Amino acid sequence: MLNDTLLGEIYEAAHIPELWPGLLDKLTAESDAWGGMLFTVSAGVTRWIASEATTPFFAQFLANGWMARNPLVERGVKRDHAGFLTDLDLFTPAELEAEPMYQDMRRLGGGQHVGTAINVPNGDTLVINIERRSGQSPFSRGDAERLDPYRPHLARAAMLAARYTQQRFENTVSDLELLGLASAAIGAQGAIIACNRRFEAMMPSLFKDGRGRLSIEDPVAQKVVFDLIDKSNASARPESVSIPIRAAGSDARAVLHMVPITGHARDVFTRAAHLLVVTPIGIERKLDLALVQGLFDLTPAEARTAGSIAQGLSVPETASQLGIAVNTVRAQLRAVFDKSGVGSQSELAALLSGVKSPG
Structure with missing residues (x-):
């Protein structure tokens, strides 16, 4: 069942970009997770915001150069799925264990994801990732399906925000x-x-x-x-x-x-x-x-x-x-x-x- 308060905050964030970190916190709470990130997939500089808890983690992830060679984003965007996907939707357990990017994320304290990719009219692809700590249980298909009803609202809010900034x-x-x-x-x-x-x-x-x-x-x-x-x-x-x-x-x-x-x-x-x-x-x-x-x-x-x-x-x-x-x-x-x-x-x-x- 959708949280009406969270729905209202999604559309409020469409008008006020500063509200997105707080919105990511709410999505994190819905998922028993550590924090959330919203970032662009585009040529050049990665634009991003994150929950306060995961801001140092994601900043270090970017500093380590993983956005330029990010198999999670590559596979997720290629799947073109209108919903949330987990790590296990995109990788086998053996791949997750061997992948260098995941090894580094686990070293930094994270490495468990559920996320969705949203194409917006300005040509960018926006990715929303919810992160769990390395010691937590992996996201399940049920976790993704609980977030799926929010996905069309997040997509509309992102499109509105892109239109407003343009x-x-x-x-x-x-x-x-x-x-x-x-x-x-x-x-x-x-x-x-x-x-x-x-x-x-x-x-x-x-x-x-x-x-x-x-x-x-x-x-x-x-x-x-x-x-x-x-x-x-x-x-x-x-x-x-x-x-x-x-x-x-x-x-x-x-x-x-x-x-x-x-x-x-x-x-x-x-x-x-x-x-x-x-x-x-x-x-x-x-x-x-x-x-x-x-x-x-x-x-x-x-x-x-x-x-x-x-x-x-x-x-x-x-x-x-x-x-x-x-x-x-x-x-x-x-x-x-x-x-x-x-x-x-x-x-x-x-x-x-x-x-x-x-x-």
Whole structure:
């Protein structure tokens, strides 16, 4: 018999991603288990959440590299069963004893599973696993069948959650368009998840929607962006960066701002990993130091130094104009280079020559 309270919490979690760990706890209690995990089966980074009790276990499981060679998930997804499956539905006892992944999970304290795979419209496969400790009895077919009535509700909740998160990023890029900014959300491998019309208008002069990932016409910017994506995928605290881009055979220039999507905004249902904001560069206007500061996340002092360099002044001339030490200018200039993505005073001057305001 279905637990009505649990059913309500399943649909509540569809709207509030932060509730899924608690929901996994409730499914765990229904199964006399240790904890639960919800994770994606997709190319690139595994997005996941878990019960508090099993979070250290699953984090270590991922750190040991098993998601890249996970026979449990491979067999479960291949079975394409609209219900829960146990280890013994997918493996013989001899296979479970000999399988290296299971040996490692038992070493970590787990290794007994019942789970289900759910395909969602964004292209991901979501897996819900309920885990028992290695010393507990294996899940039986009866355990799986007791969870099966919840499976269609979990599938609908997952699909709703995926749809809501997609809509959230579509709304974000639309809001940025109202502010006059071209914007897109991209996934962990660089695929465009959502973009606004201003961003589309920059195709194909600056960008192309390539096979499975964004392509940038400026090869230098392309390399920088995807090096940063790889670095961000491996980092728990990715950083925002600003990158100058230029169109091939054109004088058009822009600044591409990459903002990592982290925290609750990056829930297990969200394929977007970075928000891109593109600022076109104009020419015939006055340099706006406030805009320079905002575009590249500079301090006021760094923006003033950048502005002096953009006027064509040398480091000593900048120090004299601003009334500060030469070494201070050099230190601020290094910070400006790091934040703006350029490597020389001449490149900085060329880049900032277009950051103008009316009048």
